[in-house]
Amino acid sequence: MYISYLKELVKKVEKTRPRRLYQDFPRMAPHECREVVKKFHPDYLENGFQTLKAGGNKGDRVPCELAELLEAHSRIEHIEIDLEKIAYDMDVLIIGGGGAGAAAALASQKEGAKVLLVTKLRFGDANTIMAQGGIQAADKENDSPALHYLDVMGGGHFTNIPELVYTLVNDAPMIIKWLEDLGAMLDKADDGTMLTIHGGGTSRKRMHSARDYTGTEIMRTLRDETLNRGINVLEFCPAVELLLDEEGKAAGSVLFNLETEEYLIVRAKTVILATGGSGRLHFQGFPTTNHYGATGDGLVMGYRAGARLAFMDTIQYHPTGVVFPSQIMGLLVTEKVRGLGATPLNIDGDQFVYHLEIRDVESAAIIKECSYKKKGISTPDGTTGVWLDSPLIELLHGEGTIERQLPAMLRQFARFGINIRKEPILVYPTLHYQNGGLLIDKYSRTSIENLYAAGENTGGIHGRNRLMGNSLLDILVFGRRAGFHAAQKSKEIKLKKLTLEHVCQFRRQLEQNGLETESISPLLFPSYNHHETVRSLKCN
Amino acid sequence: MTKVPLVDIYIMGKKYKVPASLTVMNAMEYAGFQLKRGCGCRAGFCGACAIVYRTAGNYELKVGLACQTKVEANMFLAQIPYSPPLKGTYDINTLTPTASSIALYYPEIYRCIGCGSCTKVCPQNINVMHYIAHAQRGEIAQCATESFDCIMCGLCASRCPVHIVQYHVTILARRLYSKHLLPQASHLKRRVMEIKEGKYEAELRQLMKLSSDELRIIYNSRDIEE
Ligand SMILES: Cc1cc2nc3c(=O)[nH]c(=O)nc-3n(C[C@H](O)[C@H](O)[C@H](O)COP(=O)(O)OP(=O)(O)OC[C@H]3O[C@@H](n4cnc5c(N)ncnc54)[C@H](O)[C@@H]3O)c2cc1C
Ligand code: FES
Numbered sequence: 001m002y003i004s005y006l007k008e009l010v011k012k013v014e015k016t017r018p019r020r021l022y023q024d025f026p027r028m029a030p031h032e033c034r035e036v037v038k039k040f041h042p043d044y045l046e047n048g049f050q051t052l053k054a055g056g057n058k059g060d061r062v063p064c065e066l067a068e069l070l071e072a073h074s075r076i077e078h079i080e081i082d083l084e085k086i087a088y089d090m091d092v093l094i095i096g097g098g099g100a101g102a103a104a105a106l107a108s109q110k111e112g113a114k115v116l117l118v119t120k121l122r123f124g125d126a127n128t129i130m131a132q133g134g135i136q137a138a139d140k141e142n143d144s145p146a147l148h149y150l151d152v153m154g155g156g157h158f159t160n161i162p163e164l165v166y167t168l169v170n171d172a173p174m175i176i177k178w179l180e181d182l183g184a185m186l187d188k189a190d191d192g193t194m195l196t197i198h199g200g201g202t203s204r205k206r207m208h209s210a211r212d213y214t215g216t217e218i219m220r221t222l223r224d225e226t227l228n229r230g231i232n233v234l235e236f237c238p239a240v241e242l243l244l245d246e247e248g249k250a251a252g253s254v255l256f257n258l259e260t261e262e263y264l265i266v267r268a269k270t271v272i273l274a275t276g277g278s279g280r281l282h283f284q285g286f287p288t289t290n291h292y293g294a295t296g297d298g299l300v301m302g303y304r305a306g307a308r309l310a311f312m313d314t315i316q317y318h319p320t321g322v323v324f325p326s327q328i329m330g331l332l333v334t335e336k337v338r339g340l341g342a343t344p345l346n347i348d349g350d351q352f353v354y355h356l357e358i359r360d361v362e363s364a365a366i367i368k369e370c371s372y373k374k375k376g377i378s379t380p381d382g383t384t385g386v387w388l389d390s391p392l393i394e395l396l397h398g399e400g401t402i403e404r405q406l407p408a409m410l411r412q413f414a415r416f417g418i419n420i421r422k423e424p425i426l427v428y429p430t431l432h433y434q435n436g437g438l439l440i441d442k443y444s445r446t447s448i449e450n451l452y453a454a455g456e457n458t459g460g461i462h463g464r465n466r467l468m469g470n471s472l473l474d475i476l477v478f479g480r481r482a483g484f485h486a487a488q489k490s491k492e493i494k495l496k497k498l499t500l501e502h503v504c505q506f507r508r509q510l511e512q513n514g515l516e517t518e519s520i521s522p523l524l525f526p527s528y529n530h531h532e533t534v535r536s537l538k539c540n
Numbered sequence: 541m542t543k544v545p546l547v548d549i550y551i552m553g554k555k556y557k558v559p560a561s562l563t564v565m566n567a568m569e570y571a572g573f574q575l576k577r578g579c580g581c582r583a584g585f586c587g588a589c590a591i592v593y594r595t596a597g598n599y600e601l602k603v604g605l606a607c608q609t610k611v612e613a614n615m616f617l618a619q620i621p622y623s624p625p626l627k628g629t630y631d632i633n634t635l636t637p638t639a640s641s642i643a644l645y646y647p648e649i650y651r652c653i654g655c656g657s658c659t660k661v662c663p664q665n666i667n668v669m670h671y672i673a674h675a676q677r678g679e680i681a682q683c684a685t686e687s688f689d690c691i692m693c694g695l696c697a698s699r700c701p702v703h704i705v706q707y708h709v710t711i712l713a714r715r716l717y718s719k720h721l722l723p724q725a726s727h728l729k730r731r732v733m734e735i736k737e738g739k740y741e742a743e744l745r746q747l748m749k750l751s752s753d754e755l756r757i758i759y760n761s762r763d764i765e766e
Contacts, residue, residue: 030756030760121577121579121580121588122580122586122588124580124586125580125581125586125588126580126586129580129581129585129586130581130583130585130586138731139725139727139728139731139732140727141727142765144740144743145735145740145744146740146743146744146747147762149744149747149748150747150755150758150759150762153747153755153759154755154756154759158752158755158756158759159752162748163748166744166748169744170735170740170744173728173731173732173735174732174735176725176728177728177729177732180718180724180725180728181719182632182715182719183632183714183715183716183717183718183719183720184715184718185684185688185714185715185717185718185722186718188722188723188725190723191723192722192723192724192725192726193725193726193727194725194727194728198765203762203763203764203765204765205765210688211688211689213585213688213689215585216585216691217688217714220692220711221711221714221715224711224712224715225632227627227629228629228630228631228632230629236576236577258576259576289583291580291581291582291583291586292575292579292580292581292582293580326561327561327562327563327566327610328583331583332583407689408584408585408689411584411664411665411689412583412584415608525574525575525576527569527574528566528569528570529569529570529571529572529574
């Protein structure tokens with residue numbers, strides 16, 4: 001429910017709505033886009049970043065909160081661990097139970113590998129299950145992989161690795177077909193034609209969806225299939241360090257049983273990191289849309305083992321995170337809301353940016369409107385936001401559209417007394433996606449032999465900015481590739497002796513470079529106690 | 541900043557003072573709990589955070605999602621950290637989209653006594669009892685569509701007097717429906733074929749060779765579907 005002064009401001013929005021309804025707001029010219037991003041996007045705020053002191057990316061700039069963890073002490077530094085006591089001996093070990101992990105598990109097992117999937121929370125408690133908007137693939141008559149390629153490259157400001165983008169767009173239709181064959185309930189017309197819409201930065205309507213539960217539907221389907229196939233899944237057992245063999249190749253992992261606090265050794269011929277993003281590190285104090293386990297663990301473990309990172313200095317802030325009510329602060333307002341026609345407005349009820357610019361541009365424009373132009377709306381909690389005029393949707397597409405296409409969003413706000421069919425919502429950019437990560441090639445191989453990576457913990461596919469719908473796609477494209485190639489590779493590997501020497505070596509390197517720290521990583525969980533009330537309120 | 545009043549809540553019987561505006565999940569953390577189980581997406585999508593609670597003086601034992609339920613004064617609560625599984629394992633390819641496929645794995649559905657407890661507790665406001673009736677009658681399409689918003693939190697099953705595991709029934713129904721009843725997308729099949737035949741290969745390889753400046757020119761002048 002909006003309190004009185006906000007109700008007054010809503011009236012301004014209502015007043016300008018008829019005028020705005022059929023008025024097209026111009027897109028920004030390319031040079032204007034570049035300028036607003038440079039001036040207002042958090043990636044360009046110098047004191048949000050620091051350079052790494054050791055490892056393969058020494059000298060590279062990464063967010064301070066991540067640098068602290070990459071250069072922290074290992075969780076197992078002073079712990080006696082018997083590497084001979086092997087709890088699980090596998091062909092392929094998959095670390096992470098989101099979409100990338102599940103896709104990898106299915107593909108590996110299909111190749112005949114003995115697979116173990118380990119995960120920190122429950123299988124499926126992940127960013128994947130939260131994805132609402134959709135998944136891209138160029139499968140319509142007027143579309144082509146080449147057009148998709150152009151959009152991905154343009155979205156990433158032409159910094160993406162071409163070979164990875166090629167792989168992404170070329171495999172895309174196959175992935176949608178795979179989902180259809182698995183019985184995932186994608187939105188279709190009566191004749192079976194996929195219903196597709198635009199997303200920010202798309203030149204064709206190629207966003208496939210399953211209402212606004214696209215990731216949920218994909219995750220629960222893949223999970224169901226993984227369980228049907230009898231694949232071993234170990235929950236609440238996060239990996240805390242990778243194990244290498246004496247030749248420096250990946251050979252397993254140390255797990256931590258969260259309940260018994262025991263360390264378990266997994267030996268595996270090949271290992272796939274699929275631990276997802278890092279929104280819960282709250283870069284620059286931003287609230288996040290990410291799930292509870294998104295703490296960048298895979299980056300930390302991989303980096304310590306010697307794998308290279310790429311694009312780690314670029315983070316995606318989703319333009320529209322909830323700022324009011326505070327209980328759902330940071331929560332994602334899916335891009336589909338803008339895809340269906342809702343536009344951002346300032347305190348006067350005026351639109352100030354085209355509603356479907358690519359994400360970094362849209363976010364920067366909203367930050368500018370609030371910080372520089374001072375035309376934002378202050379919330380009772382002392383934060384600032386802009387309106388997103390959701391009632392436009394049904395004026396454009398007819399009554400019932402919101403209930404049909406955005407049931408999750410409608411429900412989220414209704415719980416707090418806001419009817420998004422009739423009232424606009426208050427939004428501000430929120431920490432959403434890790435554009436960079438472990439550098440991979442088209443076979444999902446990292447720079448460490450026998451170590452593969454897939455999903456949000458990889459870097460290169462999206463360059464400096466990912467478009468909506470290309471991440472659900474990438475986790476499945478590269479998840480399946482990782483699973484397939486890791487399984488193939490495992491057939492030629494003889495198991496060797498395990499070591500943790502790389503952990504000590506990395507520590508020594510840091511100390512030689514004068515680093516002192518008390519931090520320990522991987523973090524596993526963020527902590528929100530009342531010493532950090534303000535932060536905890538922000539971090540839903 | 542407006543000051544939020546504090547209320548007393550009882551987490552597994554112990555009293556804590558927390559701001560009245562918080563969700564149960566935030567309140568537990570505010571009180572000092574480091575959650576391990578019972579916390580996933582924190583946004584109402586994953587179903588990890590079921591709780592059971594009662595407010596002082598009220599006979600009713602309620603359930604909800606910790607991340608979506610606001611604290612109330614004198615609320616007594618505990619998490620439900622885990623539901624013992626009862627999932628059929630099947631090959632979706634070989635099943636037919638009929639009532640008997642569902643009955644094969646979940647025969648309990650026919651024991652439904654129509655008490656409506658499942659519907660009453662569903663945090664997604666799904667008419668659970670209703671879709672179970674669809675499942676019983678083999679109305680797979682209706683069962684799939686009506687249950688679509690299910691986040692598999694397990695609260696329905698926790699309350700069912702005849703031990704139906706509703707959320708597993710629905711995923712089976714949805715997969716049967718999508719796999720065997722919805723028509724396949726012909727444009728998709730065609731595109732997959734074209735890619736296999738290499739129809740787009742030359743064009744893509746050409747684009748891959750261009751410098752970013754060259755690409756930028758093409759990108760900026762590409763036509764955008766209305
Ligand atoms: C709210 C939201 C909406 C989104 N909407 C869209 C969308 O519409 N379209 C789109 O394309 N993309 C979207 N995205 C992005 C996309 O969902 C994610 O990037 C993608 O799902 C990541 O998949 P993943 O498998 O790599 O990681 P996740 O799905 O996050 O899975 C990572 C898994 O690893 C586990 N894990 C973490 N650390 C460890 C450890 N140490 N040991 C073991 N396991 C560990 C986690 O618990 C989790 O299970 C959205 C993201 C969010 C947060
Ligand atoms: S934590 Fe996912 S539904 Fe509450």
